[in-house]
Amino acid sequence: MKRQYERTSRRIDSGQIDPPLRAAITAHAEANQLGDVLGDAVACCETRSVRLSKPGLLARMTGSGDPDTEHRSVALYTPGYLIIAITGVNRGTHVRSARLDGVSAGTSALVAQFGQVDGEESGVSVTGLWSGETRDAATSFYLGLGGDADGKAFLTGLRAAITTAKTK
Numbered sequence: 001m002k003r004q005y006e007r008t009s010r011r012i013d014s015g016q017i018d019p020p021l022r023a024a025i026t027a028h029a030e031a032n033q034l035g036d037v038l039g040d041a042v043a044c045c046e047t048r049s050v051r052l053s054k055p056g057l058l059a060r061m062t063g064s065g066d067p068d069t070e071h072r073s074v075a076l077y078t079p080g081y082l083i084i085a086i087t088g089v090n091r092g093t094h095v096r097s098a099r100l101d102g103v104s105a106g107t108s109a110l111v112a113q114f115g116q117v118d119g120e121e122s123g124v125s126v127t128g129l130w131s132g133e134t135r136d137a138a139t140s141f142y143l144g145l146g147g148d149a150d151g152k153a154f155l156t157g158l159r160a161a162i163t164t165a166k167t168k
Helices: 019-031 057-062 109-115 149-167
Strands: 005-011 043-051 070-077 081-088 092-099 104-106 123-128 139-144
Touching (some): 019 070, 019 081, 043 149, 070 149, 104 149
Antiparallel strands (some): 005 043, 043 070, 081 092, 123 139
């Protein structure tokens, strides 16, 4: 299957997040009693995703395809939480979070469709109990990351943070 997105990631400090996105993350953290996630961030990564082709006919008819030709995501983790914020012109801004000790970061069929470049993984399917969703069952969310050094470093750090959180 052909690659759906071109992604580039860069490591940033939480202070470098655009002010409207910072405000959305702060509001989400307050609403879900997560504490000062921006101040407690261990690592933060911003990814720019550019869709390489338009969604298929069925996705366009049902409205299930990506509404934006380009979107931006910011992922950060603290010692206890993973927070992901995504923003695009048509999709708006959405923030979700999950406890690190309750998530798994593996691979899925989504990697092949959305993230794999020449057989190399450049994102991760994160499964957990996400804020703002049904808390009765874990669901998966694909976090797209660039195949560049910053995207790979963030993913490596995230996996280590999940392991640390689960062993405490």
